Amino acid sequence: MIKRIDCIILAGGKGKRIGSFKPLLMLNQKPLIFYPFSIAKKFFSNVIIVVKNREQKMKIEKALGKKVKVVEDKSRKFSPIVGIKAGIEFAKSEKIFLLACDMPFVDEKTISKILKEEADCVAFKWKDGRIEPFCAVYDKKIFERARDDESLRSLIKKVKNKKLIEIKNPLAFFNINKKEDLKKSKQFFRDFKF
DSSP states (O other): OBSSEEEEEEOOOOOTTTTSOGGGOEETTEETTHHHHHHHHHHBSOEEEEESSHHHHHHHHHHHOTTSEEEEOOOSOOOHHHHHHHHHTTOOSSEEEEEETTOTTOOHHHHHHHHTOOSSEEEEEOTTSOEEEEEEEEEGGGGSSOOTTOOHHHHHHHOSSEEEEEOSOGGGGOOOOSHHHHHHHHHHHHHSOO
8 A cells, every 4th residue: 555645536517428427337247437436446545536516425425435535626616727726625645646537447457556656647658658647656846836717738748847758558547438338348358357
């Protein structure tokens, strides 16, 4: 368990493209939020799930149990930066590890690899140079001046002291945005042993 880094899982999106509250979509008989939350608990003693409102908070607490730390961002704006800033208020560490609720295949090997590196921001990148902003480590100070509407990728590009690691396991970064993605995920569970 890593004590010096707290984990924030963003789970308060609108779910427009998929048509419902994403964290509670069922995948292999478990809610989607179960997968990133379970893997995060193996590494981090403080896991903070950020949602948009009280209704979402109650739904996640019901799905995962009352002992889970779920916080509301209480903003009318929808953006990852807003959610991260809300989560940071409950983070005790100087650095945070960021996950999204729709990453069911993020694995221990991928997380272990990123936690070994030291920089203000450590993230993964694809062979074509595209940066993956989730499953990444950030120094909290990065978000002090970040605009709420800023993209995480543009924020990472501005960080001078950063380390970008090439992705070796693309499945770890598969996320669910549309119904087709959920179907693919169900197929992955059938085809691979998790």
